[in-house]
Amino acid sequence: MKFWWQGSKWQLLAGVCVLLAGMQLPAQAQVSVQEVAPVSAWLLRLHEASRHRTYTGTFVVTAGTKMASAKIWHVCEGEQQLERIESLSGTPRSTFRRNDEVLTLYPTARVGIAETRETFGVFPALLKSQSRALDEFYALKPMGVERVAGIEADVVQITPKDGLRYGYRVWSEKKSGLVVQLQTLDVDAKVLEQSAFSELQLDVAVSPAKLSQLMAQTEGYRIERRKAEKTTAAAQGWAMASAVPGFKPAGCYTRPIALLAGASGKTEQSMQWMFSDGLATVSLFVEAFDAKRHLHEGAADLGGATRTLTRKAGAWWITAVGEVPPSTLAQFAQALERKK
Numbered sequence: 001m002k003f004w005w006q007g008s009k010w011q012l013l014a015g016v017c018v019l020l021a022g023m024q025l026p027a028q029a030q031v032s033v034q035e036v037a038p039v040s041a042w043l044l045r046l047h048e049a050s051r052h053r054t055y056t057g058t059f060v061v062t063a064g065t066k067m068a069s070a071k072i073w074h075v076c077e078g079e080q081q082l083e084r085i086e087s088l089s090g091t092p093r094s095t096f097r098r099n100d101e102v103l104t105l106y107p108t109a110r111v112g113i114a115e116t117r118e119t120f121g122v123f124p125a126l127l128k129s130q131s132r133a134l135d136e137f138y139a140l141k142p143m144g145v146e147r148v149a150g151i152e153a154d155v156v157q158i159t160p161k162d163g164l165r166y167g168y169r170v171w172s173e174k175k176s177g178l179v180v181q182l183q184t185l186d187v188d189a190k191v192l193e194q195s196a197f198s199e200l201q202l203d204v205a206v207s208p209a210k211l212s213q214l215m216a217q218t219e220g221y222r223i224e225r226r227k228a229e230k231t232t233a234a235a236q237g238w239a240m241a242s243a244v245p246g247f248k249p250a251g252c253y254t255r256p257i258a259l260l261a262g263a264s265g266k267t268e269q270s271m272q273w274m275f276s277d278g279l280a281t282v283s284l285f286v287e288a289f290d291a292k293r294h295l296h297e298g299a300a301d302l303g304g305a306t307r308t309l310t311r312k313a314g315a316w317w318i319t320a321v322g323e324v325p326p327s328t329l330a331q332f333a334q335a336l337e338r339k340k
Helices: 009-013 039-052 118-128 135-139 210-214 324-333
Strands: 055-063 066-077 080-087 092-096 101-106 111-116 138-148 152-161 169-171 179-185 191-202 222-224 238-239 250-256 267-276 281-288 298-301 307-313 317-321 337-338
Touching: 039 135, 039 138, 080 210, 092 210, 101 307, 135 138, 138 169, 138 191, 152 179, 169 191, 281 324, 298 324, 307 324, 307 337, 317 324, 324 337
Parallel strands: 111 222
Antiparallel strands: 055 066, 055 191, 066 080, 080 092, 092 101, 101 111, 138 152, 152 169, 169 179, 179 191, 238 337, 250 267, 267 281, 281 317, 298 307, 307 317
16 A cells, blocks of 8 residues: 655655645734743744745755755745645655645656645644644743754744654744744654755745646646545444544545556555644554555554554554554554444
8 A cells, every 4th residue: 555645754744834834823823932832822823934935945854864855946825825846866756736736747757646635734724723732732842043044943842741742843933933944853852853944045936827837737747646535434434442642533535546466457445544633643544454465564663753553453454654653553553443
């Protein structure tokens, strides 16, 4: 199975500014890092920063011993969020985003992948509900001011109050709160992975029309459209026997899976059930067990902060994936149960 998040770490983490976009900031949430602010109120400020800043920059992600980089062009026009990401390492590719519409072009293979990634809206959707769960499970601590890519940035550390989630260290531009560097920290506050701009130009002239035009230039590409159908876990016959503290359901989808060669072109469905505490996310993937493909149960480290855990449950194969400690993934995987 190929998960929606697979690919270079920069592609996931470079989307942090898209992830933090799309909502108006209430007047009472206009806080600065110097104030003693709830985590939820401070994060709302980051949302607003992404809505109103246009920029270009080079983004670098380091996860374990691996490093990847990309050039980003980002523009906000009203409710439209447009972005172009050009990989500078690994497989050549160009990723375009228009809100939740995503197109990735691979020039060497002349293949394009078109999909809708509503998963990028999980974090804003939770904050729109004005949930106080973030403040229950995380604490915010100012760490001073540093320069990142020539920009003055406030530094804060977001520390979990239990062992079920990782911590974060965030650098945000002093004026607006735009995120310029992000670290994910393990339970001992050691850096698991880091994403940061090595070069950044704010409020530059980025043309929305030009980005849309580039996104439409797919002549000569074979476009594969990957469509996920929204559903509920209950409708698919699944439920959680017990909740993992702080994590709430954040969407459930089914999507086709291509079987191995020789399977007469048939496809089967997989289910992805997502959970979030407002910062961390976990996905539970469920598909029919196939002894030819599903060979090993257990935990694996995918590098950086991403962990995965697989197990067989009767006729089903369950894969838990998330940027959380292994023990948290184990709770999710064990709590998932078949109801029909």
